[in-house]
Amino acid sequence: MHRNNSSSEILVVGEVRGGILHSATIELTAKARKLADILGAKVTTLLMYNHVDRSVEDLSWWGADVVLCAVGEEFESFNQEIYTNIISYLIEQRKPQIVLAPATTSGRTYMPAVAAKIHTGLTADCTGLDIDKDTGLLLQTRPAIGGNIMATIQTPNHMPQMATVRPRTFPVPKPDKRRKAQVKYLTLPEELLKSSIEIVGKEVQEGLDVNIQDLDVVVSGGKGLKKAENFKLLEELAFVLGGGVGASRAAVDNKWISYPHQVGLSGKVVSPKVYFAIGISGSVQHLAGMQTADFIVAINKDPEAPIFRVADIAFCGDLFDIVPRLIEKIKAEGGKEQ
Amino acid sequence: MLSYNEVYFVVEHFGYLAKALARKGSDKVHIAVLVKQVPDSDEVKMDEEKGTMVRSGVGAIINPLDLHAIECALDLRKKHGGKVRVFSMGPPQAEEALREAVALGVDEVFLLTDPCFAAADTWATAKTLAAALSKAGPHDLILAGEKATDGETGQVGPEVAVMLGLPFSTYVSRLAIEKDFAVVHRTVEDGVEIQRLPLPCLLTVLRDLNEPSMPTLSGKKKARRFNVVKWSHEEIDLSPLEVGLSGSPTRVVKIFYPKVTREGAFYKGKDLDKGIEHLLEELHSRGLLDGGKGNA
Ligand SMILES: Cc1cc2nc3c(=O)[nH]c(=O)nc-3n(C[C@H](O)[C@H](O)[C@H](O)COP(=O)(O)OP(=O)(O)OC[C@H]3O[C@@H](n4cnc5c(N)ncnc54)[C@H](O)[C@@H]3O)c2cc1C
Numbered sequence: 001m002h003r004n005n006s007s008s009e010i011l012v013v014g015e016v017r018g019g020i021l022h023s024a025t026i027e028l029t030a031k032a033r034k035l036a037d038i039l040g041a042k043v044t045t046l047l048m049y050n051h052v053d054r055s056v057e058d059l060s061w062w063g064a065d066v067v068l069c070a071v072g073e074e075f076e077s078f079n080q081e082i083y084t085n086i087i088s089y090l091i092e093q094r095k096p097q098i099v100l101a102p103a104t105t106s107g108r109t110y111m112p113a114v115a116a117k118i119h120t121g122l123t124a125d126c127t128g129l130d131i132d133k134d135t136g137l138l139l140q141t142r143p144a145i146g147g148n149i150m151a152t153i154q155t156p157n158h159m160p161q162m163a164t165v166r167p168r169t170f171p172v173p174k175p176d177k178r179r180k181a182q183v184k185y186l187t188l189p190e191e192l193l194k195s196s197i198e199i200v201g202k203e204v205q206e207g208l209d210v211n212i213q214d215l216d217v218v219v220s221g222g223k224g225l226k227k228a229e230n231f232k233l234l235e236e237l238a239f240v241l242g243g244g245v246g247a248s249r250a251a252v253d254n255k256w257i258s259y260p261h262q263v264g265l266s267g268k269v270v271s272p273k274v275y276f277a278i279g280i281s282g283s284v285q286h287l288a289g290m291q292t293a294d295f296i297v298a299i300n301k302d303p304e305a306p307i308f309r310v311a312d313i314a315f316c317g318d319l320f321d322i323v324p325r326l327i328e329k330i331k332a333e334g335g336k337e338q
Numbered sequence: 339m340l341s342y343n344e345v346y347f348v349v350e351h352f353g354y355l356a357k358a359l360a361r362k363g364s365d366k367v368h369i370a371v372l373v374k375q376v377p378d379s380d381e382v383k384m385d386e387e388k389g390t391m392v393r394s395g396v397g398a399i400i401n402p403l404d405l406h407a408i409e410c411a412l413d414l415r416k417k418h419g420g421k422v423r424v425f426s427m428g429p430p431q432a433e434e435a436l437r438e439a440v441a442l443g444v445d446e447v448f449l450l451t452d453p454c455f456a457a458a459d460t461w462a463t464a465k466t467l468a469a470a471l472s473k474a475g476p477h478d479l480i481l482a483g484e485k486a487t488d489g490e491t492g493q494v495g496p497e498v499a500v501m502l503g504l505p506f507s508t509y510v511s512r513l514a515i516e517k518d519f520a521v522v523h524r525t526v527e528d529g530v531e532i533q534r535l536p537l538p539c540l541l542t543v544l545r546d547l548n549e550p551s552m553p554t555l556s557g558k559k560k561a562r563r564f565n566v567v568k569w570s571h572e573e574i575d576l577s578p579l580e581v582g583l584s585g586s587p588t589r590v591v592k593i594f595y596p597k598v599t600r601e602g603a604f605y606k607g608k609d610l611d612k613g614i615e616h617l618l619e620e621l622h623s624r625g626l627l628d629g630g631k632g633n634a
Contacts, residue, residue: 018528078531080496081505105526109508112460112493116500121461121587124491143596145377145488152592196505197535200521204529211527217626241626259546260525265487266403266545273624295620296600308602313620315613316606322614329614333627 008041011096011160012064013087013111015104016049017078018204023214024102024167026062031129031170032100033063035138038131041097044068046090048083050076060181062173070186074193077202081195083110088117089192096160098138100129103164111164121155122162125269127169127292128152137161143292148284167213168271169292212261216273217243220263220290223250224279224300224319231257233323234278240330246270246290248280264289279319282307299323366420367515367537369411370471371444372482372495373404373426375435400435403483405442405550407543410513411481412443412551418515421445423474427455427466433566440561441553448474452570454578459586460489464497466581469574471502479520480540484509492542499540506540507533511547 010032014025025045032043042065047056049071056067068090074082087110091099099114101107103125115122128141132154138161140153155161212218219238221231231245238245246263247256263270265285275293280286282298282305290296291310298311299319308314315322378397400408411422424439426432427450436447450470458466471480480499485492492508499506511530512523520539524531525546535541553561571581579585605613621627 078526080507084500105509105524108492109496112491112496113500113506115461115493115587116464116497119461119587121459122493123588124460124493139591144490148595150594150596151590152594153588154591155588158587197507197533200532200534202529202531213527216624241621265490274621274626291596295624296602297617298602303606308604310600311602312600313613313617314602314604315610316604317610322610325610326614326617329618330621330627333618333622 008036008039009094009096010036010039010041010043010098010100011090011094012043012045013099013101013107014045014047014059015102015106016047016052016075017104017106019049019051020053021047021056022102022104022167023172024104024165026059026172027167027170028100028102028165029059029064030062030173031165032098035098035129035131036063039097039136042066044094044096046070046087048075048086050074057181057183058175060179061175061177063176063179064181067181067183068186069183070188072193077199078106079195079197079199080106080109080113081197082193084113084117085192086188087114089188091118091160099160099162101162101164103166107164111162115162120158120160120162121153122164123153123155124164126163126165129163129165129170138163143288148288166269166271166292212244212246212263212272213268213270215242215244215270217241217276218246218263218270218272218274218290218293219243219276219278220246220248220280221251221257221278222248222280222286223254225251225256226279228254228256230320233320233327234276237276237323237327237330240327241274243272243274246275248283248286262289277307277311278323280307281305282310365418367414367418367478368420368476369414369422369479369481370474370477371404371407371411371422371424371439372467372480372498373408373424373435373439374401374483374486374488375399375426375428375432376401376486376488398431398434400438401483401486401488403485403487403543403545405483406545406547407481407483408439408442408444409548409550410543411479413548414479414513414515420478423448423477425450425467425470425474427451427458427463427470429456433568436566437561437564438553440564441557442551443554443557446567447564448567448569450569450574452581454571454584455582457583457586458581459588460491460493460497461587462581462583462585464494464501465585466571466574466576467494468498468501469576470569471498473569473574476538478537479515480504480538482540482542484542484544495540495542502540504538504540505535506542507535508542510541510543513541513543513547 015022044066045064046068123140130139252262265288271292278299298307299315378399422444423446482495509524511525
């Protein structure tokens with residue numbers, strides 16, 4: 001595809017999981033609005049769902065000009081083949097300049113398939129997006145090698161320019177409730193909805209109904225917690241702050257907590273408002289999963305612990321002394337009225 | 339012994355005539371594993387002053403997540419019979435990673451190496467691997483690690499699948515082969531999705547799929563003299579323009595080091611209470627102490 005065939009459109013692929021509109025949809029729509037204003041383009045947000053918990057029209061408040069909806073039972077569960085078919089089809093129809101999707105497990109599954117199918121580039125897990133003032137190209141910035149290097153990437157000769165974007169990277173601006181978008185319900189060719197993959201079922205795992213990547217506060221524990229029971233302490237701290245519990249790989253390897261809670265290079269990447277690293281030394285692999293947090297609190301008895309170098313507040317001392325004091329103070333302040 | 343009939347899929351958008359194979363009657367499962375050699379991140383240290391990674395003098399290993407794909411393939415071979423082949427694109431030294439795979443017990447190894455493959459992005463890497471796979475086929479199953487620990491994109495697997503016209507799944511934490519199907523558990527944000535895919539298909543796997551074994555002594559011995567098949571762009575019928583940097587839709591235009599160190603406040607001993615007060619202020623200013631709002 002060539003650049004001059006492209007209409008001025010940024011296509012945002014939204015995410016509805018289990019009937020809930022993922023907040024990354026709003027973050028990306030708002031970010032796309034900013035980019036579109038530089039380019040003089042319009043923003044189209046695509047949603048595929050069976051049912052959804054809020055009015056899709058609301059996306060106009062964050063800058064969508066058009067909301068495209070594909071609605072039906074086939075969207076109740078995620079099917080990478082159907083997503084790939086539909087997004088590729090819409091790209092061929094609409095010829096957007098830019099396609100953005102959240103870097104969730106779904107986005108990171110269908111986006112490479114789409115890129116392969118229509119022969120264009122794709123940048124994974126971006127934490128920065130901008131427009132090059134001279135060329136009008138999308139500047140896609142992402143961390144690599146555990147966040148120790150940042151690379152800015154362009155897709156100069158292929159269309160569209162595609163990126164998956166790390167959730168919670170871009171702030172959600174105040175909604176502008178005067179804005180109105182056009183909502184279009186898609187009638188799609190039957191063959192796009194056919195798949196060789198059968199969705200057998202889904203098990204929502206205990207404790208996994210909350211995904212730590214979606215939370216404002218993540219309280220993580222490491223080897224310093226010493227045993228599984230001690231994670232109760234962290235659960236309590238997380239609870240009074242309305243957050244969730246994360247862990248280092250050492251804690252997961254010891255089976256004190258399950259893998260979906262692991263933060264880091266081989267676990268999840270989180271960007272909460274406040275991250276607590278408790279009894280965690282701060283290995284490069286752990287830092288890869290949390291150093292983009294807005295604010296980092298570290299509790300460690302070792303004054304030389306590397307985690308202190310990335311901390312905004314460092315508590316040097318015994319976690320079993322400090323954490324209970326902290327919980328007590330927060331409760332006294334009201335905490336998150338439960 | 340292969341008892342398959344070849345079936346051709348035309349992948350329309352790509353215009354690529356991909357060869358895939360339908361299983362006919364055989365219970366054996368022939369598996370290809372995609373592997374990348376990466377810097378050994380265990381050896382990577384932080385530069386105390388700059389707060390960046392020191393990578394010089396660091397060894398190279400098989401991407402740790404790919405070890406789970408190899409282990410899975412060896413497991414399936416034990417259960418169902420069949421061959422396990424490993425494919426890697428990389429510089430000549432990536433041969434070492436393939437010898438490691440031999441030491442673990444795989445049957446054949448292929449190194450796609452050519453100066454013109456250098457600086458490939460995920461698209462050009464996938465193109466190269468897909469061409470090699472269709473030349474070397476047939477395979478019932480293609481496995482890869484979820485992502486590499488250096489590039490961390492996780493894109494090559496799905497891209498290869500689409501280029502070969504194969505169904506695929508990702509984030510696989512459990513796998514069973516049932517007749518001509520793969521039944522997989524995908525671990526996603528809120529739980530596990532169970533999918534059934536027809537063979538042949540491609541799967542990218544997570545580390546909780548299994549515990550990789552260590553190489554055996556006899557495996558290590560065998561690996562030393564093992565024949566590593568080496569293919570350049572000619573053997574896989576690709577033009578130099580389709581691979582490496584020239585075949586890559588994306589370009590890295592800037593590299594920089596983020597500042598990871600923060601000017602934090604440090605509290606210990608008698609000052610801890612002051613630290614707690616400081617933290618409470620920060621929580622307040624972020625709206626985390628005013629009861630009820632947010633993600634409680
Ligand atoms: C390829 C690869 C991928 C990896 N991926 C990840 C990943 O995704 N996530 C991850 O976390 N790790 C990962 N690791 C592992 C990583 O290298 C470290 O081994 C791990 O993070 C260490 O966990 P930890 O900080 O809990 O344990 P340790 O390094 O043992 O640190 C424990 C800390 O607790 C402190 N402590 C002990 N007792 C107390 C107390 N009473 N009060 C206060 N402090 C106390 C100690 O001072 C110490 O600093 C990976 C490694 C490799 C090779």
